[in-house]
Structure formats: structure tokens, C-alpha cells
Amino acid sequence: GAVVSQHPSRVICKSGTSVKIECRSLDFQATTMFWYRQFPKQSLMLMATSNEGSKATYEQGVEKDKFLINHASLTLSTLTVTSAHPEDSSFYICSAGRPNTEAFFGQGTRLTVV
Amino acid sequence: GQQVMQIPQYQHVQEGEDFTTYCNSSTTLSNIQWYKQRPGGHPVFLIQLVKSGEVKKQKRLTFQFGEAKKNSSLHITATQTTDVGTYFCAGQENYGQNFVFGPGTRLSVLP
Numbered sequence: 396g397a398v399v400s401q402h403p404s405r406v407i408c409k410s411g412t413s414v415k416i417e418c419r420s421l422d423f424q425a426t427t428m429f430w431y432r433q434f435p436k437q438s439l440m441l442m443a444t445s446n447e448g449s450k451a452t453y454e455q456g457v458e459k460d461k462f463l464i465n466h467a468s469l470t471l472s473t474l475t476v477t478s479a480h481p482e483d484s485s486f487y488i489c490s491a492g493r494p495n496t497e498a499f500f501g502q503g504t505r506l507t508v509v
Numbered sequence: 510g511q512q513v514m515q516i517p518q519y520q521h522v523q524e525g526e527d528f529t530t531y532c533n534s535s536t537t538l539s540n541i542q543w544y545k546q547r548p549g550g551h552p553v554f555l556i557q558l559v560k561s562g563e564v565k566k567q568k569r570l571t572f573q574f575g576e577a578k579k580n581s582s583l584h585i586t587a588t589q590t591t592d593v594g595t596y597f598c599a600g601q602e603n604y605g606q607n608f609v610f611g612p613g614t615r616l617s618v619l620p
Contacts, residue, residue, distance in 0.1 A: 427605065429607050429608075431610075436615075437612070438597060438610045438611065438612045438613050439552065439597070439610045440610075441607050441608075441609070444607055488551060488552070490608075498542070498554070498599075498608060499554065500544075500551055500552050500553075500554070501551070502551050503551040
């Protein structure tokens with residue numbers, strides 16, 4: 396099946412710094428990628444939809460200036476958490492799919508801000 | 510907006526017992542998918558249901574899509590400790606749109 400690679404899998408950063416998370420579709424072209432956030436013991440909540448070559452669409456309550464999303468190619472989308480704070484500590488996961496097929500998820504990134 | 514609900518939130522069963530989780534969407538879906546997330550892991554795709562009334566089986570797992578395409582169920586026969594995890598359903602109103610995930614059902618299996 397299709398593979399979506401996400402890295403890093405874990406990252407610890409200092410408060411105030413920025414962290415970039417990459418999501419790659421390895422064997423197919425993904426015109427749309429989705430970024431989700433999962434707090435402990437909760438479900439996945441959509442943060443934003445990333446479209447290749449255009450600006451991302453953010454869900455209500457998600458700060459676009461804090462969570463920068465770039466989708467420069469059909470196989471790569473990045474999420475940058477800027478000026479991270481401890482409350483940004485969470486599990487971030489991307490997914491990519493093609494029309495009429497299932498979505499494939501990356502392995503997720505556990506972000507800890509200290 | 511679209512909402513997806515799941516019940517129960519938690520389920521503890523003895524190994525060998527059956528288990529069912531139910532998923533309900535506030536809107537009609539084009540398709541519904543089920544995922545399993547092991548503790549500390551990421552969601553893993555289990556199955557996709559597309560047709561009204563569709564029933565699919567994977568060994569001890571039986572998935573069903575309601576006639577109105579607004580609800581679905583996952584039934585596990587004779588649970589095993591390897592079935593432990595959180596089962597999420599995710600509904601998509603139209604292909605290409607994002608999935609809306611249910612809150613998940615966390616299954617514990619006591620040996």
C-alpha cells in the first residue's frame with residue numbers, strides 16, 4: 396500500500412524555538428495532505444488542509460501564523476510550529492490520500508516543548 | 510458542521526468475549542473508514558466501507574455500513590489481547606475532503 400513518511404518521530408525543543416515536521420508521500424502524488432493533532436487520550440482533530448501550490452486552509456481556532464504549513468510539491472508538506480510553548484506539546488500526524496481511496500497516515504511526531 | 514460520534518468510549522472485556530463499537534455521523538457519508546491505534550502508536554487503516562448496507566469481514570472483525578450511510582459498526586468476535594487499542598471511525602462526506610474522526614473506543618482485553 397501507499398506509504399506516508401513523517402519525521403521526526405519525536406522532538407524535544409525549548410520554549411520559544413521553532414520546529415519543522417515533514418510529511419512525505421513516498422510512492423504517490425498527494426495533491427492534498429491533512430494535518431491532525433492528537434492530545435493524550437483524545438481523538439484526532441483536523442488542524443489544516445494542505446494543498447499543493449496554494450495556501451493551506453486552517454480549521455477554526457488554529458492559528459495560521461503559529462502553525463505554518465507549506466506544500467511545495469506533490470510529495471512533501473511541512474508543518475512548522477513557531478515560537479513553541481509547552482501547551483503546543485502534542486502528537487502531530489499527517490495524512491495523504493488520493494481520490495476514491497483510503498487515507499494513509501504518517502507515523503506521527505511527538506512534540507515536547509520544555 | 511459534520512459530527513461523528515462513537516460509543517462506547519471505553520470497553521473492558523474478558524479474552525474470548527465479543528466486542529462491538531458503534532459509529533454515528535450527523536450527515537450522510539460517501540464512505541467511512543476504521544482505524545486502530547495501539548497504545549503509543551499511530552492510527553492504522555483497517556477498512557473502508559462505501560456501499561449502503563455493506564458488510565465486510567476480516568478474520569474475526571466484521572464491519573457494517575448502515576443503509577442510510579450515516580452509521581457503522583465494528584464487531585470483534587472472540588477478542589484476543591492483541592485486539593487492545595483504540596478504534597476510530599472516520600467519516601468523509603465527499604471524496605477528497607478531510608475525514609472527521611469519532612472520539613474512538615478504547616478496548617481493553619483482560620487475559
